[in-house]
Amino acid sequence: MSTQQHLIAPSVLAADFANLQRDIEMVNNSEADWFHIDIMDGVFVPNISFGFPVMSAIAKHAKKPMDVHLMIVDPDRYLKICKDNGADIITVHYEACTHLHRTLAAIKELGCKAGVALNPHTPVSLLKDVIQDIDLVCLMSVNPGFGGQKFIERTYSKIKELRALAIENGTDVLIEIDGGVGLSNAGKLLAAGADVLVAGSFVFTAENPTQTIQELKAVDPSVQSV
Numbered sequence: 001m002s003t004q005q006h007l008i009a010p011s012v013l014a015a016d017f018a019n020l021q022r023d024i025e026m027v028n029n030s031e032a033d034w035f036h037i038d039i040m041d042g043v044f045v046p047n048i049s050f051g052f053p054v055m056s057a058i059a060k061h062a063k064k065p066m067d068v069h070l071m072i073v074d075p076d077r078y079l080k081i082c083k084d085n086g087a088d089i090i091t092v093h094y095e096a097c098t099h100l101h102r103t104l105a106a107i108k109e110l111g112c113k114a115g116v117a118l119n120p121h122t123p124v125s126l127l128k129d130v131i132q133d134i135d136l137v138c139l140m141s142v143n144p145g146f147g148g149q150k151f152i153e154r155t156y157s158k159i160k161e162l163r164a165l166a167i168e169n170g171t172d173v174l175i176e177i178d179g180g181v182g183l184s185n186a187g188k189l190l191a192a193g194a195d196v197l198v199a200g201s202f203v204f205t206a207e208n209p210t211q212t213i214q215e216l217k218a219v220d221p222s223v224q225s226v
Helices: 017-028 052-061 075-084 100-109 155-168 186-192 209-217
Strands: 007-010 035-040 066-071 089-093 113-118 136-140 174-178 196-199
Touching: 007 035, 007 209, 017 052, 017 209, 035 052, 052 066, 052 075, 066 075, 066 113, 075 089, 075 100, 089 100, 089 136, 100 113, 136 155, 155 174, 155 186, 186 196, 196 209
Parallel strands: 007 196, 035 066, 066 089, 089 113, 113 136, 136 174, 174 196
Antiparallel strands: none
């Protein structure tokens, strides 16, 4: 893991959409670092989330960077609209990009940080030729499309493989974990080399979401063994 303290990115998909502004303000006032925004098209993943009008509404109130995760086919068509609606980081799926190198260049040309997400079955070794062009790698630790799924244990070894690949290529890519993250596994994920933890239902269904974020932020990876 890099020297900075780990980052917490609550996933807005798990927020209460009838009280969205309230939940955005909660994240603003918490120790969270980013907003994690999932855009799903019902094609690449078997679910549809919110679209760009909702993302734009979130951006009006968000006071922290917006980490946008495109779980969609043909993401290149939507990179500029992502930027225009407040994205600071745009993450595309390896599995959805025919010309990944070109897509990453297009994201950076917009002035955003470029991320690549990998589904649970996709090996990290496939990023070897583009790792130096990536700012963030999002490892899916559940199968994407729905919240509240069971964490996939293989994720720990994927984090280690990815960190080794980054070191080998002299790049300090951020490693983000998305899916099934909670206090029971946060320390172990960080000890393995993760930098950013995405937490959705674990935060937003908690009795005290602000305190839950604080607890995730306070996790000490040095007391964990992997």
